[in-house]
Amino acid sequence: MEQYIVSARKYRPATFDMVVGQRALTTTLLNAIRTGKLAHAYLFCGPRGVGKTTCARIFAKTITCEHLGENGEPCGECESCRAFDEGRSMNIHELDAASNNSVDDIRELIDQVRIPPQVGRYKVFIIDEVHMLSQQAFNAFLKTLEEPPKYVIFILATTEKHKILPTILSRCQVYDFARITLKSTVDHLKYVAEKEGYTVEEEALNLIAQKADGGMRDALSIFDQMVSFTQGNVTYQATLENLNILDSEYYFRMVDLLLAKNVEESLLLYNEIVEKGFDGGNFIGGLASHFRSLLVSRDAKTLPLLEVSEAQQQRFHEQTMRCRPQFLYRAIRLCNDCDLGYRQSRNKRLQVELCLIQVAEATDDDGAGAGRRPAKILKPLFKQTVAQVAAASAPAAPQMAANVVAPRQATAAKKAPEPQKLATLNLASTSIRIPSARPQQSPASQPTSPQAAPTASTVTTSTPSATAPKVLDTERLILAWQQFANTLPQSEAVTAQRLRAITPEVTSPTSFSITVSNPFIQKAIEKIGKDIRAYIGQELQVPGVSMDIKLAAIDVAVKSYSKPDLFQKMLKDSVALKQLHQIFELEIE
Ligand SMILES: [Zn+2]
DSSP states (O other): OOOOOOHHHHTOOSSGGGOSSOHHHHHHHHHHHHHTOOOSEEEEEOSTTSSHHHHHHHHHHHHHOSSOOTTSOOOSOSHHHHHHHTTOOSSEEEEETTTOOSHHHHHHHHHHHHSOOSSSSOEEEEEETGGGSOHHHHHHHHHHHHSOOTTEEEEEEESOGGGSOHHHHTTSEEEEOOOOOHHHHHHHHHHHHHHHTOEEOHHHHHHHHHHHTTOHHHHHHHHHHHHHHHTTEEOHHHHHHHHTOOOHHHHHHHHHHHHTTOHHHHHHHHHHHHHTTOOHHHHHHHHHHHHHHHHHTTSTTTGGGOOSOHHHHHHHHHHHTTSOHHHHHHHHHHHHHHHHHHTTOSSHHHHHHHHHHHHHHHTTOOSSOSSOOOOOEEOOSOHHHHHHHHHHHOOOOHHHHHHHHHHHHHHHHHHOSOHHHHHHHHHTTOOEEOOSSOOOSOGGGOTTSGGGSTTGGGGTTSOHHHHSOOSOOHHHHHHHHHHHHHHSOGGGHHHHHHHHTOOOEEEETTEEEEEESSHHHHHHHHHTHHHHHHHHHHHHTOTTOEEEEEEOOOHHHHHTSOHHHHHHHHHHHOHHHHHHHHHHOOOOO
């Protein structure tokens, strides 16, 4: 039976001509060889799997070849070429600094440097992952690098250029290897598939290339996996399943729902995605990428930044034409913020759901600028609870409530295209207004205030504060809390992120508490406590809101709980979580 060789090795390029996706760089190297203008040291930088070591080897083989071809490629027949191909070359030495990083390893190498080549003109030393050398090894090496013998050429390779000392950088010719483009990767995979006689769907290769993210070695190894999994028939569907990639169809559907402000369906779709076993963090990252793709596909200038197949390009174009740029900017920011806060969030699922709600909200943006939006009305998500709260706290006559609602409905209908939906949410008279900037006006001067409405005479007997619920309720508090985090300027990004990870809890009709993990966060939040209380007071129309900041018990105590225990404990402690647990049937993963 024929011996199986992994594709990354079998199709490792043997000449510069065969190197994929680094054309500019290989041409420069070839020119240097042709003109005989060789430096003493080269530094190849770039992400993993883009061809640094491969190019270093081809370069070494080429400069040691005794009969270079007209095109500057090695002949492959001379003693030096054959010795290289058989891995017994005395003129080419490789050191993997990842595993040989001691000063002794470098001393051994320096000993080799001192011995001139027996045959040929050059001795080439390739040091891979050079940033891994110990400090001592670096120092020992530096002396040699400063004054190398004439016959020596060093090729250093690294994935982490920033870790290379300036003294070394300044002595090397630096080559930056780029990520390999999606198209180059797909083309190469097609070539390999053709050579091997596999059946492949182009969309499947696109997925593999996306997953490999610019690394050819990774792409080929994923490709090998897929070939063995599908027995040589690599389909899109099988690749999706095997690589655990969420079909881009879901993102298109999700954005359609958000554009339609259909929050309920979007949450159900998210639920479907979670039930399929996809991680919420990956999903939100994917959604952010999707919005980014929509943004760059708006303009022919930025279209090259979109790395997808042509069929997909068309779909992105179609969807983006239904979005306003301001919506996309905001959606990207919201998803990115959610992504950043996701790992630290105590309730990850809620974090994603809030983000979806906020993105749906962002469709209202009137384009006057991302920072200053008019007041918005958000459809209450938890109808039952909201209705119950309203009933319990405002036992006003239904007639009176209807009077108050009418003018609001009139103003709202002017702004939004779907008066029907707005009508249902206003009936509960608990609509939430969410300005993106910090509140500057008092509630009385808001344009949506009933007092300013033309039918004011009918409501003079009952001010809005008499009918609106004047108590805090958990869901709206959590929403307002997250919204407040979004109003913070970029300079307060750290605080905003901390706030997002906190879930406030209602402790009385006009007070709530939060729990923080350390005194620093406590101080930071105390500093803006006044702003927080003012914002929440206005958003929820509850005057005189107070906030209690509690310091969590030390971590050790918490760690002693198992995950399900902890969840039970959190359920006991948090009213919000308990309600969410019941409504969404949340379970600990
Ligand atoms: Zn040769």
